[in-house]
Each structure stands twice: as structure tokens, then as C-alpha cells.
Amino acid sequence: MNKRMKKKTSDLVFAARNGLLDRRYFLKSGLGAGLIATSTNASEGKHRFPWMRVPGEGMGESGPSKYENHLKRNNVASQPGTTGSGASRTPIEYLDGIITPSRLHFERHHSGIPDINPEEHRLIIHGLVNRPLSFSMESLVRYEHVSKIQFLECSGNSGAMISPQPLQRTASQLHGLISCSEWGGVPLKILLDEAGVKPEGKWIVASGSDAAIMSRSVPVKKIMDDAIIATHQNGEPLRPSNGYPMRLFLPGWEGNACVKWLRTIKVTSTPSMTKDETSKYSDLRDDGVAELFTFPMAVKSIITSPSPGLDLNEAGIYQINGIAWSGMGKIKKVELSADGGKTWAEANLDDHVLSKALTRFRSAWKWNGGPATLMSRAVDEKGNVQPTRENWLKGRASNTFYHFNATQTWRIDQKGQASNVYL
Amino acid sequence: MSIYNFKLSLLCLFLCCYQYSLAADDVFVDKAPMLGRSMSIIAVQEVDFVVLPNGDGLPEGSGGVDAGKRLFNIHCLACHGEKAQGGINGDLVGGHGTINGLSPKKTVGSYWPYATILFDYIRRAMPYQTPGSLKNNEVYALSAYILFLNNIIEEQDIMNAKTLVKVKMPNRDNFVWAYK
Numbered sequence: 001m002n003k004r005m006k007k008k009t010s011d012l013v014f015a016a017r018n019g020l021l022d023r024r025y026f027l028k029s030g031l032g033a034g035l036i037a038t039s040t041n042a043s044e045g046k047h048r049f050p051w052m053r054v055p056g057e058g059m060g061e062s063g064p065s066k067y068e069n070h071l072k073r074n075n076v077a078s079q080p081g082t083t084g085s086g087a088s089r090t091p092i093e094y095l096d097g098i099i100t101p102s103r104l105h106f107e108r109h110h111s112g113i114p115d116i117n118p119e120e121h122r123l124i125i126h127g128l129v130n131r132p133l134s135f136s137m138e139s140l141v142r143y144e145h146v147s148k149i150q151f152l153e154c155s156g157n158s159g160a161m162i163s164p165q166p167l168q169r170t171a172s173q174l175h176g177l178i179s180c181s182e183w184g185g186v187p188l189k190i191l192l193d194e195a196g197v198k199p200e201g202k203w204i205v206a207s208g209s210d211a212a213i214m215s216r217s218v219p220v221k222k223i224m225d226d227a228i229i230a231t232h233q234n235g236e237p238l239r240p241s242n243g244y245p246m247r248l249f250l251p252g253w254e255g256n257a258c259v260k261w262l263r264t265i266k267v268t269s270t271p272s273m274t275k276d277e278t279s280k281y282s283d284l285r286d287d288g289v290a291e292l293f294t295f296p297m298a299v300k301s302i303i304t305s306p307s308p309g310l311d312l313n314e315a316g317i318y319q320i321n322g323i324a325w326s327g328m329g330k331i332k333k334v335e336l337s338a339d340g341g342k343t344w345a346e347a348n349l350d351d352h353v354l355s356k357a358l359t360r361f362r363s364a365w366k367w368n369g370g371p372a373t374l375m376s377r378a379v380d381e382k383g384n385v386q387p388t389r390e391n392w393l394k395g396r397a398s399n400t401f402y403h404f405n406a407t408q409t410w411r412i413d414q415k416g417q418a419s420n421v422y423l
Numbered sequence: 424m425s426i427y428n429f430k431l432s433l434l435c436l437f438l439c440c441y442q443y444s445l446a447a448d449d450v451f452v453d454k455a456p457m458l459g460r461s462m463s464i465i466a467v468q469e470v471d472f473v474v475l476p477n478g479d480g481l482p483e484g485s486g487g488v489d490a491g492k493r494l495f496n497i498h499c500l501a502c503h504g505e506k507a508q509g510g511i512n513g514d515l516v517g518g519h520g521t522i523n524g525l526s527p528k529k530t531v532g533s534y535w536p537y538a539t540i541l542f543d544y545i546r547r548a549m550p551y552q553t554p555g556s557l558k559n560n561e562v563y564a565l566s567a568y569i570l571f572l573n574n575i576i577e578e579q580d581i582m583n584a585k586t587l588v589k590v591k592m593p594n595r596d597n598f599v600w601a602y603k
Contacts, residue, residue: 079512080502081502081511110548111548124470132467133460133461134460134461139459143458191459211554212548213547215472264471268475268479270477272473273476274540275548278535278540279529279534283601284527284529287523288524288527291601292598292599292600293602398526398527399526
């Protein structure tokens, strides 16, 4: 494991078996050659495409190109008999970089998306405080704001990976409940300090303004560390599907606890043991004991390309790329294997390696046209290593699926098609 | 000490305290705009849906199994099925003794640690199409019916702020905290 195999074959420096190239490959070879126009059907022997012969559209509102219509949230599913109690997924295999466009941020709602008038909305802090307080949107604008690029992951993400047989789905269908945004808002600590938390106040219970009044308990310590009342996402006010006009945002912690459409924060001495934090987002072990409050999302990575649906068409050099993240801090390194985990090579990380954010990794790979078994394995700055699926399953009840962070394996067949496999 | 001196001392003490509190507030005012508006107890109660396992937050009122059954058949049966055995949506009963087995079946009866969660969740979110339409007595009654269907309370038991807290759910002792 981890043996670096620097072997020179012609000009290529291999870093691990089955074609994984040294991570400096892309840096050395320079960035792609420009498009060479061959057609010369226009005057003066110069080529113009049709769209170069007339002035283009005017300015104003714009959506994505009509050629990118496949870029949609997918796998939209709601509980039977409902329309707004379910999830939709981020199409991670079609994205690059670390920011998820707001319209593609995954969704998980419990009773639909409320249509909230911000002028009527209030954030109320009460319970074990010296002064129960109510804040209007207008008043919050005057408070100190912060913004940070951080991921949000549903703790049910990748839950399909507990299936005894590997399910043949795309990367986003399997792992698309992960997104990353620049979240902006007011540190909740400032507002709690204004209300004055009593010494016995150790938890808060956050409740939303949706029809389910979704609620979660969060330790006051986390609130004081880095929680924000998020009002902005990627520079604009939150989208309704992400909690407009405000949501709780807890960097690195499971998405369900980041209550959307936040209305009340009650300071309490104990958790409320809400339906979601007990019956749903708990981790049942095989000894019948269930663990509550598994808050931080563990270190994880996924190769998004190649992946099922993104086929390779001929042998040659490809870029392997994907996303890595950890709720404990920064990603320290991502290793790749093309031979099912026998040999590993370190991938390049893009410049933005931020705490509790998605990190983009890339590596060059020379596909020889034969079978290959691709895997990625992330390590965070605290030394946490992404486990294998086999190790992740150990000690857990057969049907518990929350907080899955094991390595994903894609098998590439001789046709260049990727599929989900277990080793 | 003359009365005059005593009064003066009191005044000094008052001024000192006053000065001190002003100073403390001044420091905070410099850090934050202090725009939160004070709320009356009644205004807070109107928005407070939180119920704790110790019963804090449970309102007055009560309800029994018979009333709960009637309400269930009107409001809940379409999704949760006859006697809450499961319909197009979650089953709320059964699964007892399966939690440490090969195929755990998590229901209110087999898995939930506290009976107070029933009141908290039903009052917040149910019935799915018309949340907020049930009175407190009705929420207690539905809680009673679901507990009865799980053989956790007797048919004649009445649920209220006092009795619901005392119900010991079968799986309560099988939870630990991952958060330290």
C-alpha cells in the first residue's frame, strides 16, 4: 500500500499501477492546445461559426446554456402521498471546482418549501436566557456578518451503499446529497450573547417555519464556536429551497441539524430528543444500542469523473477528478488507486483547500483500454482516514445507513463504462 | 451612622451599581447593535413548540385510547394504515424485540426512546396535510392510541402532561451519545 512506483516509460512518470500518472503530469505538460479551425467557408479564407455572423442576444437575466439542460437536481423523490417531503440531489458528476450553484444545491425537506414573507418573519431567541428577544430581517442587516465556503451534507447521503448488492446508479444518485456554498450571515453567538444565556443553558432547540416545524437540538458549545444564522448563499439571499430567509448553518455538521426557515431558538438544559434526532438520524449498532448526536460529517471522497454514465471512449490520457471533504477540518491528501487498492498515488488538490469545504482533487491517468478499478481515499488534517466499505459496516445494524463515508469503487470495463462495485 | 450618612451610602451604592451596569452594557453595545426586541411571556409561549423528555413544554389537557382511535381513523389511517400497521407511509407499531437482531424494524414502540416525542412531533407536523388543526386533547389522545397499539399503556390509561412523562418506552435504555 502507498508504495510509490516511479517508473519511466517513454515520457510518462507513473505513480501507481494501471496507469496512474505522477501528480505533476498536468503541471508539466501545460494546459490544452487551442481549437484549430479547419473550415474556411467564409470570406477572406477565415472561418466563422453561424453564431459569429450575427450579434448575440441582449443582456439581462440568464440561465445556463440550452446545451446544459441535463444539469438539474436529480432523483427527486417524495414520501408517498406528499410532494414536498423528500429529497433531490446535486448532479456532482457534471460539476467542477468546489462551489455548487445554488439552483443545484441538494434538497431534503420534511413538509415542503414554505413561501415566507421576510417582512413578517422573525427570529426568536427564548428559553434559558435573561431576555427573550425577537429579531427582524431588517435589524439583522446591521449586525456583523461573516461568510465562509463550506459544505453541507445530508447524513443520509450515500445510504444506498449499504445495499448488499452494489446498486447500478450514477455518482449523484448514490452520493448527490452533498453541496458546497459560500454561506453568509450573522454569527449566532452575537445574538445569544445579546439575549444572555443562563449558566444552565447547554443546548438549543432550533425550529423551522415550515409546516412540519422541523426541529433539532444542538449543543450551545457548537453555537458559540462557529454557528451562523445564514441569510446568504453564493452571494445572493438564500433560495427558498435552502431556507429563505434564514437558516441555521453549523459548519461540518450533518445537514438535518442546519434547520431551514429558522424561526425559534430555545435555549434548554437538555436536548429535546426530537423525532428526527432520535428515530431517524441515529446510528444503530449490531448490539442493539443506538448512537445519538453523530454531528460532524466524517472524512470522505468520491471520484466524480470517470463515473457511471461518463464513459471513456478510447484508450489514452484522462483526468480523474472528484471531491473530498471532512467535517473535522481541511483535507490533507487524497490518494487514488487504479488497481482496486493494491497501489496508490497522491492526487493534486486544487488551490482552495478550505476547512469543512469541498476540495477538488485531480490526477492524470493513462487508460490502457483494459479493465481498471478506480478508488479514492481521503485523509483530513486531523489524521482521519476514509474507511473501506467493509470496515464501515463493521459493528453497525444491517439496515442503518446514516453517516456513510466509506470509499467508493468504480470498475471500468473494456468498453470504458464505469459501474459501482464492492471489493 | 446618621440617617443622612446611611442614605448617602445607599445612594453611592446605587450609583456604583448603576455605573457598573452601564459600563458593562456600554462594552457590549460597542460590539453589537442590540436590536433584539424584548418579548412578553405570552408572545414567547405562542411560538414555543418545544417539549423536553422531562415534560417541560407539555400543555394542559388529556386524552385517552378510545378518543385516539376515533381521531386516528379520521386523520391518520390514510397514510399509516389500519391500527397504524403501515400504509403508504410509516408504520408506527410492531418490531418489538427486533432492534438487536438481523433486520431491525424501527417503530414508535420498538425504537423511540421517549413518549414525549409523540406529543412534540404530532403537534408540530401532523396530520401532514393540515398541521396545527388538532387540539391538545386530541394530540394526547392520539399519543395514547399509538402507545396502546404498541402494548405500552393500558386501554383505560389517560395521557396528560404528568402521565406521558412517566411512560417508559421499551427501548429507552439502548441509546448512547456519540457527542461528548
